[in-house]
Amino acid sequence: MRKATKLELLQFIYEREVVSRFDVVEKFGYTPGGADSMLAWLKREKLVTNDRKGEWTISDDGLRRLIYYGRL
Numbered sequence: 492m493r494k495a496t497k498l499e500l501l502q503f504i505y506e507r508e509v510v511s512r513f514d515v516v517e518k519f520g521y522t523p524g525g526a527d528s529m530l531a532w533l534k535r536e537k538l539v540t541n542d543r544k545g546e547w548t549i550s551d552d553g554l555r556r557l558i559y560y561g562r563l
Contacts, residue, residue: 498557
């Protein structure tokens with residue numbers, strides 16, 4: 492199974508509205524640690540937030556990034 496690009500992961504989060512690391516593992520085949528790393532990278536870039544423990548949502552910057560790359 493091919494791993495998702497960061498942009499594909501961002502689009503997945505946008506479409507689902509709220510995701511957990513387990514959603515990322517199930518959808519893209521990452522290990523739990525790999526999913527955590529990808530989500531942490533997106534958070535450092537301010538593209539996602541995790542206001543509630545274990546729940547990730549797209550940020551305004553993440554939404555702008557999807558629009559910029561023509562994903563919306």
